[in-house]
Amino acid sequence: MQVTINGKQYDFDKGTTVLKACSEIGLDIPTLCNDERLVPSGSCRLCQVEIEGWGKLHTACTTQVREGMVIHTHSDRVIKARQDLLDMLISNHPLECLTCEKSGACKLQDYCYEYGITEGTYRWEMSKPYFDDTNPFYTFDARKCILCGLCVRVCDELQGTNAIGFENRGFDTQVATPFGEGLENSTCVSCGNCVSVCPVGALEPKSKKKFRHWETRTVRTTCSYCGVGCQMDLKIKGNEIVEVQPAFDAHNEGLLCVKGKFSYNFLSHPDRLKKPMVRKDGVLVETGWDEALDVITSKMKEVKKEFGSDAFAGLTSARCTNEDNYMFQKLFRSTLGTNNVDHCARL
């Protein structure tokens, strides 16, 4: 479909939304509530664009391109509308960027910067404060919530848990657990997928470390917890992981489970084994891989000779890759000669 965007002609597939079309040509349209994986909700209204002949403004996330459409994404009228909307949001928002964990990775902050919004024109009545820190892994600060609905929709449409929803109406609307009983008493499984999508600092991991987003670098890795192999981006400050974000461009499509998302503290825990250990005179002492492997093979040979193959039993872990597990059973079956081999994922 031939479409004109900001004076240039482009060709898009039928059914493409204006928002997608713009992102395909590298045009940044602000949005706080859009997520390709979810049913569009059109609630933040920031992605509005002007379409010639269409009268009022239209949200790019819920409008599909049509043949001959002429779109303006940054006309004066559009910019004014976005400024007004951001002004309304920031007017009902604590100005705590100085201490907010999200600072530097906050979409509200970024857009206010981009559109030149300072402290908000209407700093009158504020939403009722509410803070829920009953979940072991993350906190919810209603004051910072901009009600984009992403958390609610992710929990419903992708996670399928439906632990949270909206409560009250209008200005009093809040994200809440049923009957206000708190996250602790809800059906929340702490997957943290809501935390991963929150565009502001309303849902924050209970971080053990202080860090600024701009101090971190990102390393893509595979989650080591199970064979699904979710891809994740580790946020690293210095030499320490400070946060985990799911990868969106991988098969896990931006989702993780509670372990992948929150359980990385063991990595730098002082009790963690970092070198192989061998028991000498009843005491475990650190050693190198060569010695460790020598000990293992000599013991295996010894046992096999004396007690036979079925004296062995092997248990491996879901945290190893399929390839590792394959090699492990191969070792037991063909080298040691026993079928006594199993895996912890047998639930």
Add this chain to the structure above:
Amino acid sequence: MITKEKLFEIKEKTKPSLVEKLLESDRVEFRGEDLVLKGEYYKKQVRIALKNCDIIDPTNIDEYIAMDGYFALLKALTEHEPGYVVEEITESLLRGRGGAGFPTGRKWNEAYRYQADKKYIICNADEGDPGAFMDRSILEKDPHSVLEGMALGGYAIGSDQGYIYVRAEYPMAVKRLQIAIDQAREYGLLGKNIFGTGFNFDIELRLGSGAFVCGEGTALMESIEGRRGMPRPKIHRTAHKGLWGKPTIINNVETLANVPVIMNRGAKWFRGIGTEESPGTKVFALVGKVENAGLVEVPMGMTLREIVFDIGGGAQDGKEYKAVQTGGPSGGCIPAELIDTPVDFESLGKIWSIMGSGGMVVMDENTCMVDIAKFFLDFSVEESCGKCVPCREGTKRMYEILDRITKGEGVEGDIERLEELSETVSSTSLCGLGQTAPNPVITTIKYYRHEYEAHIKDKRCPAKSCKALIKYEITDKCIGCTRCAKVCPVVAITGKVKEMHHIDQSICIKCGACYDVCPVDAISII
């Protein structure tokens, strides 16, 4: 199961005694062939949607049949294809009475032509406008007309399931509807194989719990599906993808009540009533400071003057008429100088108001227009679903500004700020609620800017209604009767018998009780 013959038999058996009973009661008279309610109030009215109201017993299906009820359905099912019904309704140019005035036939046609294994028809009986009770009257007093309209719609678009979304605050309507559904099922007018034609159609009730926004079509569907009632963005037409993703037609109670009559008397007859572009009639709930409040059904195009003065009898208590508000919280205030505006979709739109679902609030000289704007906006603020930013945050800020103005705390620039917020909220909100919420503010600023200015600059309420800006004072007309002192709830009035009384302004709570009770009008509001 009822047959054609049986339907005729019921009519012939019931009608004579019904007519006799009615004429005896002296409440009705004949206008041509039609039985209509008697009295001055009804003279100028033309009743189509309300034609049976207060005439038949709504809990007796036979009386509905006696007034030609279910004959339109019989005729459609036995003599016509569904396409014919769609054409006839399109031809009649019946426009939705729920507020937007969208042509019903065009909507039906969309669903009719869309292939699907299941389709739905929904009757929107959520009527949430403050002070509106048009739909309620039809539901309570003539429920079968809605059922028949839905069955006709179902036949037209190829749906076998209807839902009536009715607010739980209308317990009588719910009860009467359920009785009507049960009776229609018993007669086989709902259910399987209606009139032996193979057409199946049934209706179920769904109760809403009083959120105004659930009257919005997509929020209503969310609510029926068991979710929180919040509007969906309109990516697809609901006539293609509506309830549970299936083609769905949603129509207002009054719209549906018009359908059987149109099918009975023909599109041509219908177009003979009302105006070229808005044929037929509209029911209004005429309320506020009007002499004869109540429901009126008039041909479209009748002027506001005829409705407010000829039928409504003008402002109450001999006060001066000031304005009329149409369209409820989504509508606008129409000033006295525009009283000769014809009431139809186009004409009202031109003067910044809307037809809406039929609320018509009359205001007199003591109505403060800033306060009225605040009243309607407060409703929208309370009823906003909170989904989108402009409506959730913006209407609240507008309300705060209006509240300050009425309290005498308005500041220079408030009017402009209101205008700016109005523009943003109406042009960027997701659904009709937010898009129209600023209308009362926009129109009152447009027509009564001087009242806003008086509040802000002179700290004066010209209508003498905003408490913070008025004072009650006793003038020398006082005869010292002591009545005011007795009635004052906070003992602010002192004075000896037969001597002039005095109000202590620091105690007075401005309740107006003394003003109402003074026999010589010695108390003035300044």
